[in-house]
Amino acid sequence: MKEHKKLLEASLDTMQRLSNELKESVGLAVLQAEEALVIGQSKSTNGFGFHLTVGQSIKLHTSAPGKSLLARLPQEEQDDIISRIAFTKFTEKTIITPKAFKEELKRVKRQGYGVDECEELEGCHCIGASIKDKDGRPVAAIWTTGPSSHLPKEKFAEIGKLFNEAT
Numbered sequence: 001m002k003e004h005k006k007l008l009e010a011s012l013d014t015m016q017r018l019s020n021e022l023k024e025s026v027g028l029a030v031l032q033a034e035e036a037l038v039i040g041q042s043k044s045t046n047g048f049g050f051h052l053t054v055g056q057s058i059k060l061h062t063s064a065p066g067k068s069l070l071a072r073l074p075q076e077e078q079d080d081i082i083s084r085i086a087f088t089k090f091t092e093k094t095i096i097t098p099k100a101f102k103e104e105l106k107r108v109k110r111q112g113y114g115v116d117e118c119e120e121l122e123g124c125h126c127i128g129a130s131i132k133d134k135d136g137r138p139v140a141a142i143w144t145t146g147p148s149s150h151l152p153k154e155k156f157a158e159i160g161k162l163f164n165e166a167t
Contacts, residue, residue, distance in 0.1 A: 004030060007140055008040040011131070014166050015042035015142060022159065024146035027052045027128075029065045034084045036066045036141065044146065052145070061085055061095050064126035065141030067114030071105040072130045072138040078105065090120045113160030114141075118148060125151040129163035142167060 011028050019026040019042035029036040036058040041051075060066030060081070070078055087096045095101045108114040116126035128143020142163060144151065151159065
């Protein structure tokens with residue numbers, strides 16, 4: 001879509017800068033119904049990279065971009081989307097109830113970034129933040145994905161701050 005192309009073009013420099021700094025893949029996604037849609041990627045520079053495909057759907061309840069997008073929506077809209085999510089369990093860390101997910105979204109909103117700590121794929125972490133329009137509404141999410149050994153939990157706050165500053 002035309003607006004996705006504009007958003008991607010406006011985000012490419014930031015995505016590349018973050019990818020170079022972290023040496024990990026950086027993705028860009030937008031909200032689409034009860035999933036997020038990948039609209040772009042800046043590839044890892046470390047020899048190992050998480051591959052995203054433009055047009056790929058991402059689960060909201062297990063992903064940093066999904067959480068980042070939902071956490072900034074008005075409560076009524078957030079609740080409507082959550083009511084339509086199938087809380088599929090992928091790993092022992094997957095959030096599988098609307099109540100727990102709503103608590104997670106409150107945390108994401110407070111800290112300003114979302115994380116996926118092996119919630120869909122063992123050994124894979126994601127950290128990201130929403131990109132907001134002039135009214136504070138989330139229009140996209142930007143995030144990094146990589147092996148948990150490259151993106152350890154101890155670095156979540158530091159990396160989250162990078163993404164907050166970039167958005």
